[in-house]
Structures are given as structure tokens and as C-alpha cells.
Amino acid sequence: MLVHLSHPHRQVEIKGPKRTKELLRELNLVIEAHLVIRGDELVTEDEMLADADQIEIRPVISGGSV
Secondary structure, rough: OOOEOOOOOOOEEEOOOOEHHHHHHHHOOOOOHHEEEEEOOOOOOEEEEOOOOOOEEEOOOOOOOO
């Protein structure tokens, strides 16, 4: 599967199928600190990702006004 990471910006090819949480572990990313998007849909940590999927991983950013 083709994985687009936004921070730092890079693209990697990962062999599938595998669960979302396995993908994040393989990339050394904290599960709770990242959003995984397939197409236009947010996927959960237990969903299976196929070898043909295009995935985007974004860090969770929070904040607010003072």
C-alpha cells in the first residue's frame, strides 16, 4: 500500500494486508497520536488495510484560543 505521511512529509510503500494499528507500529508511530485516512474516510485501529489502498497518516493536533 502507498502511505503518505504529512509530518515529516514522505511517502513509503508498505506490504499489506495489515491492520491499521500494525501499520502504525511498523512505522514507529503512536496509535493515539495519529489519524489514518483511506480515501475520504477515517479508519479505526482494527480495520484491515489492503495492499492496493492509498493511506494518509496525519498527526493529531489540538489547541485552542487563549
